[in-house]
Amino acid sequence: MLKYLGKRVGRSLLTLVIILTIVFCLLRLMPIEGYFPNFEKMTPQQIQVGLQEMGLTDPLPVQIIRFFGDLVRGDLGTSRIYRANVPVSEVLSDKVPVSIKLGILSMIVSLCVGLPMGALMARYKFRFFDRLGTLFIVCIQAIPAAVYYLYIQLYGTQLLNVGLLFDIHNPKYWILPVFSMSLNNIAFYGMWLRRYMVDESNKDYVKLAKAKGISESGVMFKHIFRNAFVPLAQYVPTAFLNTVIGSIYIESLYSIPGMGGLLVTVIKKHDNTMVQGIVLLYACVGVLGLLLGDLLMVLLDPRISLGKKEGDR
Amino acid sequence: MMKQFSYRHTKEAKLMSGMNEAVEKAATLSDEELFSFAGFNAEAVERTGYSNYSYWRSTFQAFLKNKGAVLLLLLLALLLLFTFIQPYLPGQYDPNRIINDESGMQYRNIPPGDQFLLGTNSIGQDLWARIWAGTRTSLLIGLSVALAEALIGITVGVIWGYVRKADFILTEVYNIIDNIPNTIILILISYILKPGVKTLIFAMCLTGWIQMARFIRNQILIIRDRDYNVASRCLGTPTWKIMVKNLLPYLVSVIMLRMALTIPAAIGNEVFITYIGLGLPVDTPSLGNLINEGRALITSPALRYQLVYPTIILSFVTISFYIIGNAFSDAADPRNHT
Numbered sequence: 001m002l003k004y005l006g007k008r009v010g011r012s013l014l015t016l017v018i019i020l021t022i023v024f025c026l027l028r029l030m031p032i033e034g035y036f037p038n039f040e041k042m043t044p045q046q047i048q049v050g051l052q053e054m055g056l057t058d059p060l061p062v063q064i065i066r067f068f069g070d071l072v073r074g075d076l077g078t079s080r081i082y083r084a085n086v087p088v089s090e091v092l093s094d095k096v097p098v099s100i101k102l103g104i105l106s107m108i109v110s111l112c113v114g115l116p117m118g119a120l121m122a123r124y125k126f127r128f129f130d131r132l133g134t135l136f137i138v139c140i141q142a143i144p145a146a147v148y149y150l151y152i153q154l155y156g157t158q159l160l161n162v163g164l165l166f167d168i169h170n171p172k173y174w175i176l177p178v179f180s181m182s183l184n185n186i187a188f189y190g191m192w193l194r195r196y197m198v199d200e201s202n203k204d205y206v207k208l209a210k211a212k213g214i215s216e217s218g219v220m221f222k223h224i225f226r227n228a229f230v231p232l233a234q235y236v237p238t239a240f241l242n243t244v245i246g247s248i249y250i251e252s253l254y255s256i257p258g259m260g261g262l263l264v265t266v267i268k269k270h271d272n273t274m275v276q277g278i279v280l281l282y283a284c285v286g287v288l289g290l291l292l293g294d295l296l297m298v299l300l301d302p303r304i305s306l307g308k309k310e311g312d313r
Numbered sequence: 314m315m316k317q318f319s320y321r322h323t324k325e326a327k328l329m330s331g332m333n334e335a336v337e338k339a340a341t342l343s344d345e346e347l348f349s350f351a352g353f354n355a356e357a358v359e360r361t362g363y364s365n366y367s368y369w370r371s372t373f374q375a376f377l378k379n380k381g382a383v384l385l386l387l388l389l390a391l392l393l394l395f396t397f398i399q400p401y402l403p404g405q406y407d408p409n410r411i412i413n414d415e416s417g418m419q420y421r422n423i424p425p426g427d428q429f430l431l432g433t434n435s436i437g438q439d440l441w442a443r444i445w446a447g448t449r450t451s452l453l454i455g456l457s458v459a460l461a462e463a464l465i466g467i468t469v470g471v472i473w474g475y476v477r478k479a480d481f482i483l484t485e486v487y488n489i490i491d492n493i494p495n496t497i498i499l500i501l502i503s504y505i506l507k508p509g510v511k512t513l514i515f516a517m518c519l520t521g522w523i524q525m526a527r528f529i530r531n532q533i534l535i536i537r538d539r540d541y542n543v544a545s546r547c548l549g550t551p552t553w554k555i556m557v558k559n560l561l562p563y564l565v566s567v568i569m570l571r572m573a574l575t576i577p578a579a580i581g582n583e584v585f586i587t588y589i590g591l592g593l594p595v596d597t598p599s600l601g602n603l604i605n606e607g608r609a610l611i612t613s614p615a616l617r618y619q620l621v622y623p624t625i626i627l628s629f630v631t632i633s634f635y636i637i638g639n640a641f642s643d644a645a646d647p648r649n650h651t
Contacts, residue, residue, distance in 0.1 A: 015485070015488050015489060015492070018489050019489055019492045019493060022489065022493060023493060023494075023497060026493075026497055026498075026501055027497075029501060030501065030504065031504055138632070138635060138636070139632070141574075141635060142577055142628075142631045142632040142634075142635035142636075143627075143628045143631060143632065144577070144580070144581030144584050144585075144627060144628075144631060145581070145585075146581070146584045146585060146588060146604060147584075147604070147624045147627060147628060150604075150608060150611065150620065150624075151624075153611075154611055154617075248585075248588075248589060249585075249588070261589070263494055263496055264496050264589045264590070267496055267497060267500050268500065268590070275497070278494075279493070279494060279497075282492065282494060283492040286491065286492045287488070287492065
């Protein structure tokens with residue numbers, strides 16, 4: 001197990017390095033006009049000096065090695081345009097907590113609503129509640145998020161009597177963003193839990209439990225639910241870590257000062273250090289999420305063993 | 314699920330009644346007739362089981378039974394047809410023409426009425442014409458992206474799932490591509506190529522094919538070592554033949570479902586890309602463009618029609634594709650055939 005973990009962590013680190021290198025090279029492909037707000041008026045000499053200041057005139061490998069050298073010392077560099085001369089880590093530490101708070105609230109809501117919904121749908125399969133839930137899931141999946149987010153904002157703000165702009169200190173203003181963010185995940189958890197529970201309910205141990213005379217609800221929630229939740233558990237750490245990334249739609253709709261649109265903004269502004277910092281954060285979240293998801297599955301279900309799976313492939 | 318159970322019931326019932334008939338028939342015969350040898354009949358030996366079962370015909374038959382889906386498919390086909398004939402109807406405006414009245418003033422934000430069926434937008438363009446032109450663009454994007462993604466995704470996915478040596482490399486490639494933010498790729502492409510429908514389709518395929526490939530790969534992994542495939546391998550069937558004849562037919566229904574879901578996803582994606590400011594230029598109307606324009610006017614209730622109409626069309630198109638896709642994939646599953 002430890003050996004497997006070590007191998008896995010090593011490979012994840014390698015993946016991180018490759019991702020960062022590729023993104024680094026891609027960024028250097030960007031046209032240089034974007035680095036200067038008044039490119040047309042500048043003389044070639046000024047442009048050369050400007051590029052040199054940013055260290056863009058050095059050969060690419062030198063730049064990459066310098067970047068990783070700084071990274072190992074924990075230095076992400078300073079933002080150039082987005083918030084001039086402020087360290088990237090400082091910019092991020094302002095933004096991340098807002099997104100995390102929003103994301104965790106929405107995650108709690110979606111787990112608390114989505115899981116009971118899925119379980120009840122499986123319990124009353126093909127009955128009224130199941131059809132109602134299916135209708136909800138179809139609507140959420142088929143209608144583009146942009147549309148229903150807009151209408152929730154439009155009518156929700158009137159209903160709750162709040163302004164269109166976000167007020168971070170007033171808890172009333174958190175309701176709509178959290179609600180809209182949860183809808184999609186509620187549908188996700190509901191749909192898959194129902195699927196897994198229905199699959200599980202045809203197995204022998206369920207028949208045995210019923211034969212022993214355990215009530216229908218008892219079987220559902222004590223036996224089936226615990227087994228059906230295992231494959232879903234894989235997504236929970238990723239969902240948790242993804243709260244760092246935030247949601248572009250929600251955060252820009254309600255003007256929440258979170259991570260949401262930050263990546264798009266800084267790419268458009270050619271703020272390379274910021275882009276690299278954010279990509280590092282995203283990639284870490286992605287890679288770590290996968291790892292933790294697998295570990296959580298092992299913890300929940302003792303029959304799953306990661307090391308062995310690796311061996312027989 | 315329900316369908317399968319009822320199907321099994323009818324089959325069992327048929328079997329039972331057949332047996333009863335045979336027993337009754339036997340009771341009427343004398344012992345001599347019952348226990349004599351059956352003579353050799355050359356014709357009976359040659360006779361083989363004949364079935365006029367055709368996979369695609371059964372699929373269409375099963376699909377046609379789903380009235381709701383057929384209705385939606387008809388409506389969707391009419392919609393698509395209408396987007397193409399609408400510009401040739403009499404009295405239509407050009408979607409990009411800014412319309413002025415007699416005194417040279419633009420018709421700005423005229424509410425829906427006689428002159429402009431769905432009103433005009435904030436710079437005086439006819440919303441009716443723009444919506445149909447936009448629907449055409451969006452449907453075109455959706456269909457092309459789904460088709461291209463399916464082609465690339467299925468090819469790579471089958472190789473990824475079936476060839477063991479490719480699995481490790483492709484999985485690593487997936488881990489890397491999946492973690493590079495799509496926005497960077499989209500922005501780079503829009504810098505290198507000039508923005509337009511083709512660029513957008515290209516960019517969406519570039520970021521989307523790996524998800525499709527991964528989906529196919531996971532499906533292939535499930536069935537690659539089933540007994541019938543092992544048997545084929547033992548008999549020396551070439552790998553490509555196993556892929557095309559053994560694996561892909563098994564996956565028709567899931568691939569269909571996935572493709573049908575890619576279309577609404579691509580249309581929704583176009584809205585998102587326009588939203589973050591990387592979409593089509595304003596002179597190419599698309600549903601994303603229109604919704605984005607309408608969104609800016611959300612605060613004034615009198616102008617909300619500019620947001621409502623495009624979203625109605627968008628929701629109708631995406632929901633239809635979703636339901637049709639589900640119905641068709643159910644129909645494509647041979648277990649649901651009678």
